[in-house]
Amino acid sequence: MSVLTEGQIERFFSLLNETTELVQKQRDQSYLDSLIEVLDTVQSGDDDSLGLTGTGAEQVRQRYAEFDREDYDAETLRKAIQMAVLKAIRVDKIQANYQITPDTIANVIGYIIAGIFNGRSQLSLLDPAMGTGNLLTAIYNQLVESIHVQPSISGIENDDAMFELAANSFDIQHIHAELFHEDTIQNVLAPIVDVVVSDLPIGYYPIDENTKGFSTRASTGHSYVHHLMIEFAMDHVKKGGYGFFLVPSQLFKTAEAKQLLKWMQGNVYLQGLLNLPNELFQNKSAQKAIMILQKVGGNAKQASPIMLGEFPSFKDRSAFQKFLTEIDDWQKKDLLQ
Incomplete structure (x- = not known):
């Protein structure tokens, strides 16, 4: 990243942060709620709607006058918004489900997608649990830059605040997206796409009635929401498409994995399971992996071997690059043959 780009990120974050703190103070509300309002007014250009008075209103007017959207590319704006959301999480002590997927992980997923779909003129993506939209927009921007395709984007989010943050982030970055403010498990009429991507929520889904149409639902008690989400997502992928x-x-x-494995047979191929470095997680039990599924049908077949492994430390650039080369080789020789 260039010094110029870093300066632009800091400059836009500074605008968001200073304005958000003014709104927070004058309106006596959370940083998160204030940030959502600020993002909305940055997009609309109507700073009067913030309802600030006195010197605060004049400060914001001056900052907005200095901001020209055309001076920034989408990725710069995304990173600045991400910094502001991270500050909101810290200041407001927000619960874990607001945590943002680290850019390094988004970049890895984007890298693998780019390798599979390089040469495509059209591509469609869906995130059934998009949160603030950071993962989806990070991958979108990467695909635009790396393989010069502008994917059509869809996202689903039930939480009011996260949906507003996502919608504003898409608008400010000038990314057209079809967004659904709904509970994914309640049969959202989402499009059928080439690729689904998601940093899945983990835990139990509380409303058993809504899970009746799912093969991955638990036989007794509550079902795992991440199992249900995987099933929903792959039901919205084209034959031969990826998750x-x-x-x-x-x-x-x-x-509970028994039901998930039973559903997978005949519906999807497990093509890869790549553990992320331990250093990203507080303890071993919290460790996550990137799971790659491919929907049965079209030209899809079971890769042999399946891509299994663990990423080296993201801090070890040489080992990390070597691992990406191994993924490239696997894609060419085993996945896409």
């Missing part, structure tokens, strides 16, 4: 999911490394070692 990239961040899942617990121990996904197949739980008692």
Whole structure:
């Protein structure tokens, strides 16, 4: 990243942060709620809607006058918004489900997708649990840059605040997207796409009634929401299309995995399971992996061998690059043959 780009990220973050803190103070509300309002007004250009008075209103007016969207590329804007959301999580002590997928992981997923779909003129992506939209927009921007395709984008999110953050982020980055403010498990009429990507929520889904149409639902008690999400997502992939999911490394070692494995047979091929470095997680039990599924049909076949392994430390650039080369070789020789 160039010094110029880093400066632009800092400059846009500074605008967001200073304005958000003014709104937070004058309106006596959370940093997160204030940030959502600020992002909305940055997009619309209507700073009067923030309802600030006195010197605060003048400060914001001056900052907005200095901001020209055309001076920034989408990725610069995304990174600045990401910094502001991370500050909101820290300041407001927000629960874990607001945590943002690290850019390094988004870049790895984007890299693998780019390798598979290089040469395609059209591509469609769906995230059934998009959160703030950071993973989806990071991959979108990477694909635009690396293989020069502008994917059509869809995302689903049930949480009000996260949906607003995502919608504003897409708008500010000038990324057209079809967004659904709904509970994914309640049969959202989402499009059928080439690729689904998601940093899945982990835990139990509380409303058993909504899971009745799912093969991955638990036989007794609540069902794992990440199992249900995987099934929903792959049901919305074209034949031969792919799913990239961040899942617990121990996904197949739980008692509930039996239903998931049963559903997978005949519906999807497990093409890869790549554990992420231990250093990214507080303890071994929290470790996650990138799971690669391919929907049965079209030209899809079971790769042999399946891509299994663990990423080296992201800090070890040489070992990390070597691992990416191994993924490249596997794609060419085993996955795409």
